Amino acid sequence: MMAARFLRRTVPLFRSVRSYAEAASGAPQMSFTFASPTQVFFKEASVKQVDVPTLTGAFGILPAHVPTLQVLRPGVVTVFSDDGSSTKYFVSSGSVTVNVDSSVQLLAEEAVPLDQLDVAAAKANLEKAQADLAGTTDEAARAEVQISIEANEAIVKALE
């Protein structure tokens, strides 16, 4: 009986004492939206990981990634879905947003699954662009040619 009274008095004390942090209650799901102006690839889907190529480098996004905004560069986006399979897409440019609630919006100006790209055509375009670069002097035209070179190089690298 004394023990019980002792417990009753001390129970309030325990409430103000530090306690362990809560375990991650069911890891926050990533609500992944991946779309181009003409096609939607994923809409608020739950995936495991997404690798994106950005202007500041490539990085992978998992659920509970720190919020960030990034701009994409021509390259390959890899989506790892919950069952372990991965699909690759080539994106030309665009933006990626990771929000606080773990939702990710990947908006690409143009995006195609990798198997729809032809490596021979890409190589031919790359050579043509490199030849053009030597020929142009106008700033804007030079910029366009350089964009073309960068995109074609990325395609060729992705397909090899």
Place this chain on the structure above:
Amino acid sequence: MRSSGCLTFIAAAMFARSSALVFLPQCGQVRNMATLKDITIRLKSIKNIQKITKSMKMVAAAKYARAERQLKPARVYGTGALALYEKAEIKAPEEKATKHLLVGVTSDRGLCGAIHSGVAKTIKNEIANLTGAGKEVMVVNVGDKLRGLLHRTHGKHIMLNCKEIGRKPPSFGDASIIATELLNSGYEFDQGSIIFNRFRSVISYKTDQKPVFSTDVVANSENMGIYDDIDADVLRNYQEFALVNVIYLALRESSTSEQSARMTAMDSASKNASEMIDKLTLTFNRTRQAVITKELIEIISGAAAL
């Protein structure tokens, strides 16, 4: 020949006796009820108009079906682009925002109901509110119809006009051209909104606004600190891309609403034309019978006089 001469005489006598107040530009075949020839001409022209409106309705229906199909991915894309502003709850500070931008999205072609006038009305109200509060407002017209509606009364607010909208389905390239011109115009706006007709269903659309923020407002917004590793360059690129995306969404929604409204308008025009044709056909038959009766009366009374 002889009978029409008699008719003329009788008609003149009738009118002369009936009223002195009625102004008759010419005596003769003019009467309150139109002649057979007038009715025939009118009937033919209304039938032609009905054919035209029916075919316009079919064309609009085909274009609407395609536009609605393309709207689905565009909506996902557009809402994705706006997600950042919603989730980070970015708002322009009321007192400091002095320069406003309004982008009105319509098209070049008419005969689509209240599409253009709805957007113009919203823009006019917004201009009135903002200038009443002492803010500076500039308007970008996407579509010739909007320019026509605004330039007389609000000409000094118009900054940019875009033409050749509505003939072909809008593409991402169109949106990026509009955004480029807007950003190159040099107007440093603090806050803006895009006003367009959001598509709800085949028979209904609603004029809606989506916000546009300047890079400064976004950078200084309180919740932006949560977002990691952002430098000015990245943010500017991101903002420009987001602007194009919102304009693209507005163009697609507006195009779908316009085609569905044109379909409805042409459908009701065809129905009205049908009604008029029915009524006129009845009038035509009555007139025809009246003419025959009169001629018979002439002949019979002429014969009786002999």
